Amino acid sequence: MGNCCTVQCGLDSFLLRGLDFIVGHANYVWKLKQTLPTLSAALEELKARRVDVKRRVDLAERKLLKPLEEVQLWLSTAGPMITEAEKLIEDGRQQMNNLCLGGCASKSCLSSYKFGKKVNKMLQEISDLKREGAFEKVAEDPPPAPVVVRPEEQAVALESTIQKVWSCIVETNVGIIGLYGLGGVGKTTLLTKLNNKFSTTPNDFEVVIWAVVSKDYDVGKIQDRIGENIGFPQSWKNKSVDQKAIDICGILSNKRFVVLLDDLWKKVDLNLVGIPEPSQTKGSKLIFTTRSLDVCGYMEAKTKIKVECLEPEKAWELFQDKVGDEALNSHPDIPN
Numbered sequence: 171m172g173n174c175c176t177v178q179c180g181l182d183s184f185l186l187r188g189l190d191f192i193v194g195h196a197n198y199v200w201k202l203k204q205t206l207p208t209l210s211a212a213l214e215e216l217k218a219r220r221v222d223v224k225r226r227v228d229l230a231e232r233k234l235l236k237p238l239e240e241v242q243l244w245l246s247t248a249g250p251m252i253t254e255a256e257k258l259i260e261d262g263r264q265q266m267n268n269l270c271l272g273g274c275a276s277k278s279c280l281s282s283y284k285f286g287k288k289v290n291k292m293l294q295e296i297s298d299l300k301r302e303g304a305f306e307k308v309a310e311d312p313p314p315a316p317v318v319v320r321p322e323e324q325a326v327a328l329e330s331t332i333q334k335v336w337s338c339i340v341e342t343n344v345g346i347i348g349l350y351g352l353g354g355v356g357k358t359t360l361l362t363k364l365n366n367k368f369s370t371t372p373n374d375f376e377v378v379i380w381a382v383v384s385k386d387y388d389v390g391k392i393q394d395r396i397g398e399n400i401g402f403p404q405s406w407k408n409k410s411v412d413q414k415a416i417d418i419c420g421i422l423s424n425k426r427f428v429v430l431l432d433d434l435w436k437k438v439d440l441n442l443v444g445i446p447e448p449s450q451t452k453g454s455k456l457i458f459t460t461r462s463l464d465v466c467g468y469m470e471a472k473t474k475i476k477v478e479c480l481e482p483e484k485a486w487e488l489f490q491d492k493v494g495d496e497a498l499n500s501h502p503d504i505p506n
Contacts, residue, residue: 230309317369345449348471357459418444431458437468
């Protein structure tokens with residue numbers, strides 16, 4: 171008797187599960203009249219969300235901000251999903267024609283079942299994607315470039331000096347290099363060429379920093395320029411000189427860096443600025459220009475390279491190029 175009850179209960183359970191299975195699958199067919207319009211509405215909401223996110227990204231890019239990776243991934247997912255949902259809705263017209271008995275059955279049950287299941291799945295995926303697309307922000311400030319390429323003038327007869335300095339940079343352990351010479355001989359042009367060379371020639375420096383010092387230099391302004399290269403936010407500039415020095419040193423101490431300082435008139439206290447001793451920091455380099463050989467000594471430059479004036483023939487070629495033939499030939503005495 172007990173065995174009979176057990177068998178009966180097992181059969182009942184099996185039949186109930188089978189009935190639930192049938193009813194569950196039939197729901198995909200019965201509810202097509204409701205789920206297709208729901209899918210259409212959800213699709214329009216997703217399209218609107220995608221347009222809004224894309225507009226915010228475009229606006230951010232015009233402000234030179236970098237779109238977040240998760241936002242770009244979301245946009246790349248939304249496009250194909252919209253296309254797939256549109257195709258489902260278009261196919262839904264045929265599926266609706268297959269329904270009979272007031273939508274409770276189908277002329278092609280298997281086809282309608284598969285289609286209804288796809289619609290339900292798409293509804294869930296669109297719902298999830300809409301929720302994921304509620305971004306608080308879509309972009310952020312781009313990471314600083316390792317080298318900021320600077321506009322440069324034509325270099326006249328500086329090629330050999332550029333190569334000489336470059337060899338000191340990549341082939342020696344010298345940490346501080348001083349470039350000195352008279353005003354107007356091309357020191358800034360030379361330093362600019364070196365700066366840009368870091369962007370085109372393979373090297374293992376992680377960041378290249380350019381700052382103009384000039385005669386009456388301001389430590390805070392030099393720090394601000396370094397901070398921009400490192401990637402500190404704009405609000406960082408409001409800190410004190412001492413705190414800026416600590417922050418700069420903390421970052422540069424862990425990087426292989428090059429600092430290019432243009433137009434030194436006197437010694438710059440590297441500790442006050444926050445620049446670590448280059449030779450003690452992964453082979454980093456400090457390269458500066460100055461009119462004075464004495465300043466090279468004050469800065470403890472291990473290598474001092476003089477930027478020479480042009481030879482008379484090269485100077486004449488440069489003069490002709492700058493003045494122009496029309497001015498030179500306007501009077502016979504001018505060439506003399």
